[in-house]
Amino acid sequence: MLQIPLWNRLMIVVVVLAGLSLAMPNLFYDRVERHNDAVAAIEATGASTEALEADRALWPDFLPSTLVNLGLDLRGGAHLLAEVQVADVYEARMDGLWPDVRDALRDVRDQVGTIRRQDAPAGELHVRISEPAGIAAAVAAVRELATPVVGLTGIAAPTLEVRGETDTVIVTLSEAERQATDDRTMQQSVEIVRRRVDEAGTREPTIQRQGADRILIQVPGIGSAQELKDLIGTTARLTFHPVVRRTTDPEARVDAREILLPSMDEPGAFYVLEQTPVVTGDDLVDSQPAFDQQTGQPAVTFRFNPSGARDFGDYTAANIGAPFAIVLDNEVVSAPVIRSAITGGSGQITGNFTVAESTELAVLLRAGALPAEMVFLEERTIGPELGADSIQAGEIAALVAFAAVLVFMVLSYGLFGVFASVALVLNVGLIFGVLSLIGATLTLPGIAGIVLTIGMAVDANVLVFERIREELKTAKGPARAIELGYSRALSAIVDANLTTFLIAVILFVLGSGPVRGFSVTLGIGIITSVFTAIYVTRLIIVTWFDRARPKTIEV
Missing domain, CATH: 1.20.1640.10 (Multidrug efflux transporter AcrB transmembrane domain)
Structure with a gap:
């Protein structure tokens, strides 16, 4: 039957x-989309306005509100083709390697004498020793810092190339390590761009690597290519530096390994800092918008990974009473004095932030800093x-x-x-x-x-x-x-x-x-x-x- x-x-x-x-909901696309955007804005900022509440009321909360996302060719949006300056990473690698090289050469100081870092081309580290006869010992000591990198052939190659010229040790990345670094830089850049665009509330971006050093970025719903560039191009690089001194002279002389940066909150104030940071935003694992418990002003809290927390704790424990600078995008946010060792691995950034600015900063810090500068080769807006x-x-x-x-x-x-x-x-x-x-x-x-x-x-x-x-x-x-x-x-x-x-x-x-x-x-x-x-x-x-x-x- x-x-x-x-x-x-x-x-x-x-x-x-x-x-x-x-x-x-797709039959009422505009209404539901405005409702969803209003709900997301209220949840992100924790605050509401009459306009947001009006948009939220356009669609009942108890009904489904999921939508089919419209692509760039249907909705319009922004298109960018960016080139990542992968060579910039080599210079940062050499700068970060300097403390280890210095410590390695200090272990053989009886053979090499005094050591001093010299100016060098981008991507190279030059260290001069006072005893030319100990150049072989210096090269051997620095080579100990190299670790093997496994390429596609499976043959392990060292990460560093070290050679000596008279009284100077020259350190560069090996070719195998350069290729591995380029791949890591591109992967990190693609992921950071993706996280920034996604967390900013846009819908279904297309972010793909093209060729050796280019990234295709297409985001529906963005009003202009410049708006997308402003979001992606924000570096949001957070670093913590020892403070050498404070000055009001914008032309103050600094040593070779020092930098002069302006204050974000104090117009006319400048800080001379050690160039090599104690920790960087790369060690961050979380960042959230918050409010300062003492002043009630918007702030941003952050938390380090175990490695960053250990370095930060060791530095603050050894420098109680000394100031240190919190630097964001080459501006000193604040330069507090270390009152006690900060061993918990967390902290707070305060400044003249609005709620929206603290939320955006938390998003950018959480996404991480772009490892290298991006040059936009092609941009267009589809209406x-x-x-x-x-x-x-x-x-x-x-x-x-x-x-x-x-x-x-x-x-x-x-x-x-x-x-x-x-x-x-x-x-x-x-x-x-x-x-x-x-x-x-x-x-x-x-x-x-x-x-x-x-x-x-x-x-x-x-x-x-x-x-x-x-x-x-x-x-x-x-x-x-x-x-x-x-x-x-x-x-x-x-x-x-x-x-x-x-x-x-x-x-x-x-x-x-x-x-x-x-x-x-x-x-x-x-x-x-x-x-x-x-x-x-x-x-x-x-x-x-x-x-x-x-x-x-x-x-």
Whole structure:
């Protein structure tokens, strides 16, 4: 008999209703988006305004509010192509290596005499010794600092190249270490840019490495390329330096290993600091906006990793009573005096911040500092008008395909074609429900995938209906024909859609950008079309059959 258990019917209805409820917010895209942005702003800042509350009230909180993210070609936004100056990292590596080199040479001071760092080209470290006869011992001592780096060939090479020239030890990174450093720099830059853009509240950015030293950045919804550059280009580099002295002279003379930086809060005040920091923002593991308990002013709290906490604790314990400077982007935020050892690994940055500024600073610090400068080679802004035209063209294509399929099914299969058409409408709703649920990005190729799915969605119904036609010639009654039609067409439906789904998976794994967008919508469409054909259409037919009890049927 043609029967579907009650629990099976309930499951089908629940799945369809859940999918349609998730897709529903996309019918009110602008209202729901403003609601979501207002909720996110209130949660991020902890404060609310009349404008935010008005936007929040545009959509009920108890209803689903997930949306299909629109890609750059549909919504407009900013496009940047940036080149990472990977060579800048070599100089920073050499600067950070100097304390270790100094300590290594001090261990053989009886052979090398006094040591002094010399000016050197970028990416090199030059150290002069007073006893030229000990140059071999100096080179050997510094070479002990090198560690092996394993390349693609599996052959371990040293990270440093050390040579001696008369009375000078010259240290550079080895070629293998330069390549490894370049890869790490690019990976870190891509990840930092991604975290900055994501935490700032934008939707589904495209951030990809291109070539050896370039990054492609596309962010939908950004008003201009300059706005995106301002966000990405902010260094937000936090360092802690020993203070040599304070001055009001902007032209004050400093030694070779010292730097002169202005004060952020005190106009006209400058600080002379040791160039090598005690700890840097690279040692941060967390940063959150907060309020100063004493003044009530916005502040930013931070927490170091175990290594940074140990270095910070050792320095503060050895320099009680001395000032140290908190430097943010080459400006001294504050220069407090160390009252006691700070061993907990956490602290607080205070200044003339607003709530929004402290929140933004916390985001940037949490994302980390860009390891190297980025030069923007290409920038452009895609206006929302072009995106609207693309959406309209996609809608027209989808409607034409939709109407053509509906007409074909009704003319070919009559009432059963109407049932298939209802399932097709539900299928499109389920596609958007799944896209909203997973937070996928819809692009023009994605719309193409949906249009293709609409054309393919009735394939399973065609197989079933044709099989029912065949069974009507031999089966005993219409109920038996419908039951056999579904059961005997199942294997052909699974085989046909499984091969297409495998192609969608391959496109997703091997493709990128628009190809992935096409594969996502195509794969989801295949799953939902099979579900609607096997379960939803069958449920509609069985429900109709139970009520109408026809003696004969025409397919």
